[in-house]
Amino acid sequence: MVMLDVLYHLATETAVHINYVAVKFTIIYLTLFLVTYWVGKSWNDAVFATIAGPVLFYIYYVFADPTINRDVFKIDDSFGYIFLHIAVFALSYAVVRNLIDHRAQGQRGLAVGKAFAFAFAVFGLDAAYQMLKVQLATHDEEIVARVMSVDTSLYIVLSLLLVGFLLYNYVSNIKIQSAALVLSAVLLIWLIGMHGVRAFVGLASAGIPVGLIYLYTRER
Amino acid sequence: MNKKLITAIVLGIVGIVFTFTPYKMLTRTLHLGLGLRHNDHIMIGIIALTIAVVAVYALINRK
Numbered sequence: 001m002v003m004l005d006v007l008y009h010l011a012t013e014t015a016v017h018i019n020y021v022a023v024k025f026t027i028i029y030l031t032l033f034l035v036t037y038w039v040g041k042s043w044n045d046a047v048f049a050t051i052a053g054p055v056l057f058y059i060y061y062v063f064a065d066p067t068i069n070r071d072v073f074k075i076d077d078s079f080g081y082i083f084l085h086i087a088v089f090a091l092s093y094a095v096v097r098n099l100i101d102h103r104a105q106g107q108r109g110l111a112v113g114k115a116f117a118f119a120f121a122v123f124g125l126d127a128a129y130q131m132l133k134v135q136l137a138t139h140d141e142e143i144v145a146r147v148m149s150v151d152t153s154l155y156i157v158l159s160l161l162l163v164g165f166l167l168y169n170y171v172s173n174i175k176i177q178s179a180a181l182v183l184s185a186v187l188l189i190w191l192i193g194m195h196g197v198r199a200f201v202g203l204a205s206a207g208i209p210v211g212l213i214y215l216y217t218r219e220r
Numbered sequence: 221m222n223k224k225l226i227t228a229i230v231l232g233i234v235g236i237v238f239t240f241t242p243y244k245m246l247t248r249t250l251h252l253g254l255g256l257r258h259n260d261h262i263m264i265g266i267i268a269l270t271i272a273v274v275a276v277y278a279l280i281n282r283k
Contacts, residue, residue: 038278
């Protein structure tokens with residue numbers, strides 16, 4: 001959800017600010033985890049979680065002090081962004097729920113869901129590495145807010161979506177599929193990002209989502 | 221007493237105090253600043269509020 005939102009922000013030249021991304025991730029994760037753990041994952045729970053998370057996050061925006069210059073950076077702190085956050089949260093919720101409760105969909109539908117989860121998780125971990133690296137090196141949030149660009153992000157997400165779908169749909173051997181997913185993600189990050197260390201970190205950025213997706217879907 | 225009810229009440233109060241109380245009142249009058257910045261107080265408050273809100277939802281949806 002957070003990375004879909006990040007893509008929208010990059011496309012509309014709204015700052016991708018590491019502190020707010022971290023806060024957003026924490027609140028959304030906490031809301032989703034607690035609703036699923038304490039209540040369940042029905043239609044009503046989905047509606048509650050997708051509305052409560054963005055509203056609580058908006059309260060944070062309203063009461064917290066700005067940490068970057070609002071004259072230079074546009075931030076997603078207006079009321080209307082609640083609806084965008086609800087929409088991307090609902091979309092992500094639906095995809096992941098279909099992935100876990102996969103009775104109704106076929107092989108191709110499952111491959112699309114897995115590719116979606118894989119691409120956005122790799123993109124998120126790769127973005128976290130990039131922003132954290134600059135944050136730790138400079139301690140300047142305004143420099144960090146300029147780290148990501150829409151074109152490279154789109155190249156990475158779309159290519160990972162394609163590779164993910166092809167490998168999840170056509171390769172049935174789990175070991176070969178997992179190795180190919182991780183290696184292709186590393187190669188794509190290296191080719192698009194043109195950075196060796198970032199590509200090396202991609203081993204973890206891709207390995208973690210591939211492992212988690214396998215663990216959650218292996219009973220099928 | 222139900223654990224979720226206690227969670228909702230306690231964290232609801234903590235969340236409201238840390239999120240909505242002005243910084244000076246929290247640090248000087250109430251002495252609850254804990255040496256933290258304003259945004260850290262808001263973060264603590266929002267996390268507490270999130271847990272409290274979901275606890276209330278869980279209480280309403282008790283099966």
